[in-house]
Amino acid sequence: MINKENIEIRPYKIADYSQVVDILILSFESKFKKLTNLETNNLKSYMMDALLFDNQPQDGYFVATIKNEVVGVVKATYSNKAKVNNTNKTSFFYLEKKYGLRNVIKLRFAMILLSDSTNKGEYYIEHIAVSERARGHGIGTKLLEKVFDEANRLDEIDKVTLYVAGTNQGAVKLYERIGFKTIKKRKSFLMQLVFKKRTWFFMSKYLNGESRPKLTLNRYWWLGLLGLIGFVYINDIRNVFIHGENYFILLNLLWFSWFIYFIPSKR
Ligand SMILES: CC(C)(COP(=O)(O)OP(=O)(O)OC[C@H]1O[C@@H](n2cnc3c(N)ncnc32)[C@H](O)[C@@H]1OP(=O)(O)O)[C@@H](O)C(=O)NCCC(=O)NCCS
Numbered sequence: 001m002i003n004k005e006n007i008e009i010r011p012y013k014i015a016d017y018s019q020v021v022d023i024l025i026l027s028f029e030s031k032f033k034k035l036t037n038l039e040t041n042n043l044k045s046y047m048m049d050a051l052l053f054d055n056q057p058q059d060g061y062f063v064a065t066i067k068n069e070v071v072g073v074v075k076a077t078y079s080n081k082a083k084v085n086n087t088n089k090t091s092f093f094y095l096e097k098k099y100g101l102r103n104v105i106k107l108r109f110a111m112i113l114l115s116d117s118t119n120k121g122e123y124y125i126e127h128i129a130v131s132e133r134a135r136g137h138g139i140g141t142k143l144l145e146k147v148f149d150e151a152n153r154l155d156e157i158d159k160v161t162l163y164v165a166g167t168n169q170g171a172v173k174l175y176e177r178i179g180f181k182t183i184k185k186r187k188s189f190l191m192q193l194v195f196k197k198r199t200w201f202f203m204s205k206y207l208n209g210e211s212r213p214k215l216t217l218n219r220y221w222w223l224g225l226l227g228l229i230g231f232v233y234i235n236d237i238r239n240v241f242i243h244g245e246n247y248f249i250l251l252n253l254l255w256f257s258w259f260i261y262f263i264p265s266k267r
Contacts, residue, residue: 012075019070024047062143075125075127144174160204180205
């Protein structure tokens with residue numbers, strides 16, 4: 001029986017790594033099994049050798065324990081987080097010899113696909129998992145609460161975000177209960193090819209309770225502005241300079257372009 005009083009959420013330590021990998025492999029086994037012909041034990045040994053999951057303690061990396069046994073893990077990241085290098089990475093040639101070239105390449109590629117660049121202001125949950133026998137006792141909720149505590153501690157963060165497979169309705173339900181909203185549904189041919197899951201939900205929850213993305217300027221708005229002016233109004237601009245037409249046209253164009261690029265941020 002799981003007693004809620006005994007659940008502790010604490011920062012991850014190197015000594016937790018083996019248990020963390022066990023939880024992640026068993027929780028996402030179906031994803032990995034579609035990629036490789038490795039048995040669960042071999043898959044674990046590969047993950048340990050290749051360090052596909054981070055093994056160094058760092059901000060945003062927490063475990064849930066019950067009487068010192070790790071039963072859950074969450075890892076979140078943000079754009080300004082100091083880079084932490086994993087130790088003792090095994091060479092590609094060693095891995096290839098031991099596990100086969102196809103497996104090594106496919107797993108590496110899959111991890112790259114699953115990683116996502118993080119925008120400013122965003123605390124992004126890379127993964128969250130609870131061991132199967134401990135699910136449904138509030139551990140996932142506690143891990144998420146810890147992530148929000150951390151996000152609140154950091155000045156520059158205004159939202160917590162994550163990706164979840166559209167088929168993972170249990171997890172979606174949990175995130176919605178906590179207040180996450182689906183911001184966009186992404187259909188990805190590559191994800192379909194690699195993980196047999198085509199639709200992914202990008203969900204976010206704002207720390208100040210907002211539910212809509214804020215209107216923000218796209219980072220590359222000025223490129224769009226130049227492009228628009230160049231493409232659509234090249235003749236008008238030439239006329240201003242060559243035939244001395246009214247400069248007011250330029251001002252109007254600037255306003256027009258400016259407003260189009262006042263688009264909601266994609267996250
Ligand atoms: C999603 C997950 C982390 C939730 O952890 P948890 O400790 O069971 O979460 P909680 O007990 O706080 O909340 C339970 C809710 O989680 C959801 N849930 C998802 N999968 C579940 C499962 N297999 N068993 C129980 N609840 C599950 C349910 O909506 C449940 O809500 P309910 O109690 O109203 O029915 C856990 O189910 C898990 O590890 N799943 C596999 C890995 C995964 O899918 N991770 C998310 C990737 S984005």
